[in-house]
Amino acid sequence: MEDVLVLGIESSCDETAAAVVKNGRQVLSNVISSQIDIHTLYGGVVPEIASRKHIERINQVIEEALVQAGVTLEDIDVISVTYGPGLVGALLVGVGEAKAIAYAAKKPLVGVHHIEGHIAANYIEHPDLEPPFLCLVVSGGHTHLVRVMEYDKFEIIGCTHDDAAGEAFDKVARAIGLGYPGGPKIDKLAKEGNPHAIEFPRAKIAGAEFDFSFSGVKSAVLNYLNNCEMKKIEVNRADVAASFQQAVVDVLVGRAVAAAKKLGENRIAVAGGVAANSYLRSTMQAACDKENISLCYPSPIYCTDNAAMIAVQGYYDYICGKRSGLDLNAVPNLKIGQR
Numbered sequence: 001m002e003d004v005l006v007l008g009i010e011s012s013c014d015e016t017a018a019a020v021v022k023n024g025r026q027v028l029s030n031v032i033s034s035q036i037d038i039h040t041l042y043g044g045v046v047p048e049i050a051s052r053k054h055i056e057r058i059n060q061v062i063e064e065a066l067v068q069a070g071v072t073l074e075d076i077d078v079i080s081v082t083y084g085p086g087l088v089g090a091l092l093v094g095v096g097e098a099k100a101i102a103y104a105a106k107k108p109l110v111g112v113h114h115i116e117g118h119i120a121a122n123y124i125e126h127p128d129l130e131p132p133f134l135c136l137v138v139s140g141g142h143t144h145l146v147r148v149m150e151y152d153k154f155e156i157i158g159c160t161h162d163d164a165a166g167e168a169f170d171k172v173a174r175a176i177g178l179g180y181p182g183g184p185k186i187d188k189l190a191k192e193g194n195p196h197a198i199e200f201p202r203a204k205i206a207g208a209e210f211d212f213s214f215s216g217v218k219s220a221v222l223n224y225l226n227n228c229e230m231k232k233i234e235v236n237r238a239d240v241a242a243s244f245q246q247a248v249v250d251v252l253v254g255r256a257v258a259a260a261k262k263l264g265e266n267r268i269a270v271a272g273g274v275a276a277n278s279y280l281r282s283t284m285q286a287a288c289d290k291e292n293i294s295l296c297y298p299s300p301i302y303c304t305d306n307a308a309m310i311a312v313q314g315y316y317d318y319i320c321g322k323r324s325g326l327d328l329n330a331v332p333n334l335k336i337g338q339r
Helices: 036-040 047-069 088-105 114-125 165-175 182-190 215-230 237-263 278-290 308-319
Strands: 005-010 015-022 026-034 078-084 109-113 133-138 143-150 153-159 267-271 294-296
Touching: 005 047, 005 088, 005 308, 015 047, 015 308, 026 047, 026 308, 047 088, 078 088, 078 114, 078 308, 088 109, 109 114, 109 308, 114 133, 114 143, 114 267, 114 308, 133 237, 143 237, 153 237, 165 182, 165 215, 165 237, 182 237, 182 278, 215 237, 237 267, 237 278, 267 278, 278 294
Parallel strands: 005 078, 078 109, 133 267, 267 294
Antiparallel strands: 005 015, 015 026, 133 143, 143 153
């Protein structure tokens, strides 16, 4: 089989990214233009600003990805792009760009599901990883337990009923004065705190043993802080961060390992921005070692939003026969497995 070069484009939130990937596994370039500094001023992502910045940067980012890969547009075999879920204005920038390139260069176009892309990030550094396996997807907007049946077939085993884990991290970080982005800052501060100092709740969903809920633990943290303020009790921010993180990680790891055992899966992958959390990684590794389950996760650069993962999933969608027309549109609430 001849080599297949895929140009991936990602613009679902606040990173403008482009990458070139060979045969779904070898990353030739991975360029990310982050907007974190801008959105930090507002305490979170402002959709209108994100869209405008994507428009300003997308051409340069794609050109840089081609240059770093040492290829031209003529060498590219497939154009892949995130078309959902995400911020609709941000998605439209990437989708419009990808369609224009595919049309002008006469290349096949493949629309990629953002969460399926996060899962596919695990293929980059784990050459022996092949479906089937169980994947815990944890990001700012999503918390899913997904059974990866085939490269293009997914079954949702569990999902959150309210806040995603990453969303809870951001809200708690803001409440204790850490600012945006919350996940990395809580991860860092928690190392200085006692994870058992405060007992925050671990929610269980009746009749859905592998589902999640994080609004309760977020509210418990806010109530604790309000209580301390009313009673003029000094708050140990490191203890709050560590205890909150412990509560969230306990649930994530517990559900994932329990699902793997029940389903007879001997391999768990972790994906999404929260997969970069050092405490989640170490706790999951210890739990998997205890149960003799194999664990893999991407390097931090492939956990946060990037285009390499979109190119990887685009490759597998392409060889599985998926093609998108020039009528491809942004779908901000796209469900996993939806086509």
